[in-house]
Amino acid sequence: MKYLYFPGCSLKGTGKAYEESLLAVFRALGVELKEIDDWNCCGATAYMSVDEAKSYALAGRNLAIAEREELDVIAPCSACYLGLNKAQKSLQDHPEIRARVTKALAAAGLEYHGKVKVRHPLDVLINDVGLDAIAKRIKSPLKGHKFAPYYGCQIVRPFASFDDQYDPKTMDKLLAAAGAENVTFPLKTRCCGGSLTGTVPEVGLRLAYIILKEAKKRGAEAVVTVCPLCQFNLDGYQDQIARKFEAVDMPVVYFTQVLGLAMGLSADELGLKRSIISADVVLAGR
């Protein structure tokens, strides 16, 4: 099994722990990830609201480079995953956008034929690797640990290609396979605050607080997420949340970190020491 890996900016920066744990878990599962050569910004965030075509051209360049390899692309960051898929769909459905992007790519000597499939690691783990294969690799199950599975908005909206839009379950299944217990968590896809934590903190912080608080109330020892922005908001703003609302003290980790632990990988190689709110509770018992 081999895939192209599109890290995006987060996994090289604030989401370093995601990259470390993702690569470690995939390596342990015998799945090869090859980083896309000379990738650039996925085109998400600010570009999209300033100039759609530029955003699609950025995404298009990544796709065009990836297309040469005839492999599926794994985009772990939710924003990248959505941005690339959105570009893919727009290029397919709108000839005028396709024409503009084709022109832009031609200037760089590239062409894109729309053949790349951009996928999320959850999709690949569940549908390609399979729960059975993963279950066989679980060496030290996370017995007695309770987590709140939190997916964020972007991997199921607007496209719900591999999971339910309202009640996604793929991560729940992985965590259960890792031996952990999932609390019933109705806020699975609720907003983490997004960029509002920085720009309009009175709104953004409240949104993040709601998620942390509810996870706590439902007895979770940590929130497990799939998105570097969610992780950053929920983990990094807890001191401000404590000042504004109350101290929640809730670790926020990536699903790959939890899965890695159950597979017997070390806290260090999974980046578990990088959390702002100590994730030691997740390590308890090992």
Next chain:
Amino acid sequence: MPDKPKVAFYWCASCGGCEEAVVDLAEDILKVVEAVDIVLWPVAMDFKKADIAARPDKSVAVAFINGAIRTSEQEEWVHMLRRKAQVVVSFGACANSGGIPALANQFKKEDILKFVYEDCPGIDNPQKIRPQTSTVDEGRTLTLPVLHNMVRSLDQVIEVDYYLPGCPPTPKIIMSAVQAILAGKLPARGTVLSPDIALCEECKRKDSKPADLALAEFKRPHQVQIDPEKCLLAQGLVCMGPATRSGCEALCPSGNMPCTGCFGPTSRVKDQGAKFVSSVFSNIVPKEEKDIDAVLDGIPDPIGTFYRYGLSKCILRRKLN
């Protein structure tokens, strides 16, 4: 002795089989010769064009013309015969509907010439010499007729009064036509002089045809051991009988070969190939496009199969290019 009616035979783009068919009348030919005066018959006697040109208009009672019209010479001859004859009978499949020569309407003239004079295996023509319509040799100009861009049936060039179908017409229908002409008992102009009903009517295998001919596969004659009694279509062979006019007494099916349609369609049908397709393919077994296509693949050359003798009379007339 009163003048016997004057009769002309002429050949255009044809194989000679139609001439042979006249000879095949056997002793009946003597009756014909006795009753008529043959003024033109290139295969048997030497007449010059000038002889015919010199005859008064309408002085020939009947002209039987076989072969398709492919060259300007043929074109000129048939116009002249039309002028000299009271009745023109289009004789045989080539004259009626283009016949085998009309299969050339699937190709461009240039492609045909190039193949025949350059690319055909066995050709040794390094200078790529092609026949010229006009050549000066020792001070004299030699000419050749022009090869037309397409093959036409006789009635696409001149008006035709009657048609004798077949490749070639059988002695029986020739004789009955001749007798009708001599007796002056001719049907309406434009009639095809054979029964206006399809071939199954006179096919010995007719009774063996099942009511539900649901075919799942088509085969070619060399691929099967043909049952000599059973309907050929029912054996998966493309037998054009249902879409072909009778009159030949089902010669080919009697000889264990499927009908290939040389008698052309009945008077109710404009396009024999299209109509045959409409009939046989409506009832093949599959329902899904890809399964249907798999059955159709059993007929690798639809045009050559369904228009073997009639491409000039296909509604579309020739391949576009």
Next chain:
Amino acid sequence: MADNNANKQQPNGLPRIGFYICHCGSNIAGTIDVADVAKYAAGLPGVVVSRDYKYMCSDPGQEMIAQDIREHKLERLVVAACSPNLHEETFRKAAAKGGLNSFFFQMVNIREHASWVHEDKKAATAKAKDLARAAVYRVRFHKALEKQQVPVDPNVLVVGGGIAGIHAALTLANAGKKVTLVERESTIGGHMAAFDKTFPTLDCAACILTPKMSAVKSHPNITLWTYSEVSKVEGYVGNYKVTVKRKPRYVIEDLCVGCMECIDACVFKEPKFADKFNQGLGKRKPVYIDFPQATPKVVMIDPETCIQFKTGKCKKSCAEACDRKAIDFDQKEEVKELQVGAIILATGFKTFDAKKEPHYGYGKYPGVFTALEIERLVNASGPTSGEVVLRDGKHPKAVGIIHCVGSRDEKTNKWCSRVCCMYSLKLAHLIKEHSGAEVYNFYIDIRAAGKAYEEFYDKLLSEGVHFIRGRVAEVTDWAMTPEEEGKLVLRVEDTLAGFVRRVPVDMVVLATGLEPQADAQEVRRRFNIGCGNEGFFQERHPKLAPVNTFTDGIFIAGACQSPKDIPDTVAQAGAAAAEALVLIDAGHVELEPNTSHVVEEECCGCKSCVPLCPYTAITFDEAKKKAVINEVICKGCGVCAAACPSGSIRQNLFEDEEIFSEIEGVLGK
């Protein structure tokens, strides 16, 4: 009106053709220059009269045509107006009135196919001319034809025993017709039998329905077959042959008197299995009856749960308890055949599956109910005897009713289900009455268009039921405040107040919309009728033929045609019955003479046509060795005419030369 007709002579032996073009007010004339088309048509070969007129289908329009036929000795008639599906018959009659055979007529559709669909006037006018020319060329070849009359079987089949089927069957039976009513469930009554009260009058559903149910059972003209399904329909208007499968209920219907002693005797002492009639909220035994007034009042055995069927080792106490020996474990499916002249389909609807909107938590939170479940809860004969309780037995203090679940939604069903607003109001009233709970309605719009409906809404407002305008975003058990703890919270944007509300309740009711039956597609194929895009049966005309279908003799009534409430359903059922009566009492039907025939002397007997006919109208005459078409059975598709390899089959009205001349006409100059 232009006069294009100054003493036109007919030079060439062509039939004398009259051409008429309709303005249809501005419907046609607004886009197509009708005077120009009429002028153009006047110059076409054979046309001796060409006129345009405001409304050709009006009496004066028809009279003008009839008069012209007489005066100008017209031999052919062409009318350019609307779709032949609408007025072909009208103008055929006009032709006949003028003394012309009705089939010397051709209609040109320049409204639906031109003026209504094109904006470019020049192009639309050019198209009208082309179509007119095609008809003029074609009509020359028309032949005089007569409609064939066939007798109509006076018996009627009604499919579906809900209120629509019941009403239709009774209407017909009261008119003296023999009716067979086929219902696939074990009892008639349909959805209405499950309801407690009906809006807006709040009369008890059972009180008004059960008398009609027993009337069906006892009516001498009605044969009632429940637990039965139509499996095959053959034939044509007036003469349908229907095959019905009667599924085994393992109880001999004629013997069972409905004493229910077998139920008491069942080896299961307590009811144990989910009771479908009560939406799974109650329990039943393997031998059961849906509800006390079930009609016919005959018990059933469910082989899925009965020990005798599962192991073969039950002591069969139910059979022992039956002194009439009505229980028959070996009962087999029966196949019956019926001959009927008309069929009424009243197959009803199903409700939207609430699990398809997972954010409303149905199946996840026990406090979420569908409206049908609440119908059973508020029903005095329901599983809780009318007590409104949650699944854990507790009484709700606050109830939220979410409207438009599976209606008016791009993601699920786009249509308005028409009844949910009103039944939500009814349930709000009943819940409040039965439990005293606060009731909140979350609605997009209140659609209360019906007699006394708006007044009912007013009444609810005055009763103190709350109304919040907005589509609920989600139902969640996530509490933000102490008051929300342990509650279900509805998050909704209150679009009147302009902010997001969180409303904590104990019980959520989902007002699920109405959908076509799951097997509506199969059923419509079986009966050879159409479905609209949304899957409800397609009526022949949305306004003028609402209970007819495109297949003559098959009528539709009730919610199988579109969502509708009980008054509309009953009205439509009456209409369908009336249409069936019109057909039957005429005694015969006239068949469109577009049948095909084999010209015997041209047929070579190749049999190519025989297997093509779906109605086995084509047979092979072994004596003559020719194909023969039975024109009574032929439905006029023309597939044989297209496929006859020697061109020896003709289809009336669609002969080869008619179509070839039409092709020439649309493309000609």
Next chain:
Amino acid sequence: MSFEPKIVAFFCNWCTYTAADLAGVSRLKYAPNVRVIRVMCSGRVDPQFVMDAFAKGADGVLLGGCHPGDCHYAEGNYKTLRRMRMLNRMLKDMGIEDGRFRLEWISGAEGEKVKVTVNDMVAKVRALGPLDMPGKFKEWDKEIEELEAHVNSDAPTEVAHAR
């Protein structure tokens, strides 16, 4: 002026013709290039009709029937599908481009599909350009115009074939 294709359509009475009526009732707007010939069933459409329409000047031929399984006459549309797939091959062999002949299943409820199909077909045939078979027939027969007059002139002389 740009080329406006002429398209002849054969619509079955029960599905596609009704759908076209519905498009009208719904006041959908579509290209005015199509001329509809009504047949009871798509199964009535003889391949001869399609060829004849091309020969008489159609740039495209559209055939509309009920969806598979939905035929008013049970299976007429399957018969159409089978024979038209063979016709398709023949048209291709005769040099008529893909896209000039089209078979579509349009149910009585799909007025919108009539609009979409017609517009799409008109656009595609417009891109293919005129077929103009009548013009081609005339063009082809130019090579046989000259001799007839020559032979039939009052004083025919020796014909020079070289041209």
